[in-house]
Amino acid sequence: MNSIQKKIWTLVAVVLLIMAAIWFALTYYNQKTQDRYNDILQRYLSMNEVTNASQQTIAALYNYLLAPTEANRGQVDRSKKALRKARMEVIVLRNADNDFALTNYMNLIDSLVETTDRSIMFQSEKETEDSSKAFSEATRISKYISEMTLTLLDTDLKTYDRFYRGIIEQSSELKKLGIWLLLSITFLLLLGTYWFSLSITRPVQKLTQAAKELSRGRFDLRVEVSSNDEISFLAKMFERMRVNINNLILEIQQKAQLENELQQSKLLLQESQLRSLQSQINPHFLFNTLDTLSKKAYLEGSEETSDLLANVAGLLRYNLKRLDRSVTLYEEVKVLRQYMEIQKARFTDRLRFHADIDESCLYVQIPGLTLQPIVENAVIHAVEPEEDGGTIEFRIRDGEERVTIEIADDGPGMTELKIKRILEEHTFETEGHSTGIGISNVVRRLRLFYGLADVIGIESGEGRGTKVILQIPKARRGEDDKALDRG
Structure with missing residues (x-):
């Protein structure tokens, strides 16, 4: 150096x-x-x-x-x-x-x-x-x-007359040479001094500018000084200090974000619990009444009515008891089938439901009441308003690290603005939803549950239906950490 x-x-x-x-x-x-x-x-x-x-x-x-x-x-x-x-x-x-x-x-x-x-x-x-x-x-x-x-x-x-004259001429030329030499040396010295001063002042100016940017709170700008003297060493120490401060700020921001997510999760849980409490008006009396009606209908020979009442009882029991913890995909699919049986009894041939399920991946954990609100949203917007009803396709495919769930309908579709607002978790009216949970609420719960932003996507357009795609990880982030600790 x-x-x-x-x-x-x-x-x-x-x-x-x-x-x-x-x-x-x-x-x-x-x-x-x-x-x-x-x-x-x-x-x-x-x-x-x-x-x-x-x-x-x-x-x-x-x-x-x-x-x-x-x-x-x-x-x-x-x-x-x-x-x-x-x-x-x-x-x-x-x-x-x-x-x-x-x-x-x-x-x-x-x-x-x-x-x-x-x-x-x-x-x-x-x-x-x-x-x-x-x-x-x-x-x-x-x-x-x-x-x-x-x-x-x-x-x-x-x-030697030529010699004498040559001496006189050389003396004259020597004077001219001396003047040019003096000017050239002066120019070179000025140029060298300018270069030398730049090699000192330019790194100092860069270091000063970096200090000004740091004083303004811009810790993401790299401090670079191209010299090989003491100023370069000072710049390296300055850069190390900037990196440490920036890492500390990022760590604080991450902690604040985690605390915010935790607070949102708590608020969301409280909201879900509040909605659950609002709907729990003597649930045992309601369940016993539905069971009694189901058995009475069965004894009277109305087996279809008996099955319908049994599905309603199971759906209500699931909605009231599964809001505060995760369930398996198997349980979600089971309650979804019960919900669709109820809707088929309501819409008869107007509702066409096709399911393609890979049962090898139904062990995956998922937040309760995830699939039903999405399918219910398709029923409300793609089947109910149409005179000829509509078709809902439900697929579950196993992947290497994730399980793909697709819920598609042939309804009128959604605009790009509405898709954007849903994915940005803006709250929409949930009128008509039996659970009181809208699709934006589902998006928020999925992202909080898995800690990922790309867990849900929507493909749609006006007049060409809507497809909701869920990319469900086979293991949650917290479970991966625990598995590593056990390993």
Whole structure:
């Protein structure tokens, strides 16, 4: 993880590296130019040294000829030695432009040394006239050397004139380059500083925005910071805190929802119990009366009336005693058959009822009074208003995890709005229902009983009948948990 301090040191290192590179480049260029300038100056000094040495040789020779002493002779020898040394330094100055002139220059120096030696020799042999002639020749050669030195210097000046002009042009270009280089470096530094500041301020801004959203209660927004420094670590801790708070809020909401469902279940149970109490007007007297009437009808030979009274007694007994607990699907189907026998006696051929039941799954638990209100709703709306009556189809099919119950009729059907209101558990009038329980009440009880929202569905349309589909789980949510605990 890169720290902010490391980023700062990296920026400083880059700036220092750029400055060092510029300094080394300028130093190298300056040193190179200075070396060439020194070489040219050394050429001028070397040639000037030849001229000085030749003149000193002539002066020493003149003094020796006037006073031929050992001291003057030594001065002549030292002058010749300096002249030879200057000659050696001039040899290295040879190039294509001055090759011929420099060769003559060397020859003149050699001639001056030879003429000087000859003048001294004539002086030692007392041949004054020959010595004077040799001295005059040496003086003339020395003048030639001086003139030749000027000629060579002039040649070098012409040769290196381009170099001087190049130095001036390069200096001008160097100034321009320096300006552009300064602007470029300034731009790059500004760009680098902007990028560096963004790498710090942008994560801070994101973190600040996330804090504002959290302060507004929006705990579902993820905190994301794309950096690799201390701010990233802070953002991760901030995100962990957000997740913990969000989980806590969700847990509180779930508990509140469960409490609300429990309260609704209690209210629904109280409502059912109240309706049950309203209908329990001396139930034993009513049951005994119906049984007596049933037996009397049977003894009088009215077996159909006896069966009808027995079905009514069983239906009332079931409706009054099974509201506060679950029953098996077998019991629900049994009471449904009793209800349909009563309705067939009422509507005769106008009511056509077809049942297709898979009896292998009738052990499944279901809330009491679930099927009868749905079928009764079909009788009220699909059979009773029609002159020719109607058909009700009842199917039970076994599935892998759920049992499918279908109750279909060929009535006028329902609108999408009415289906939506039923599934949203809006209360409808229950007038005409023998149980006092409407289909919306059934929807609410099923969802509370199984803890699932998709346990019931309705397929319908205007003029094409209605089909109610129940998807009954084979095991309730609480029973699954208990089974796991036992396992």
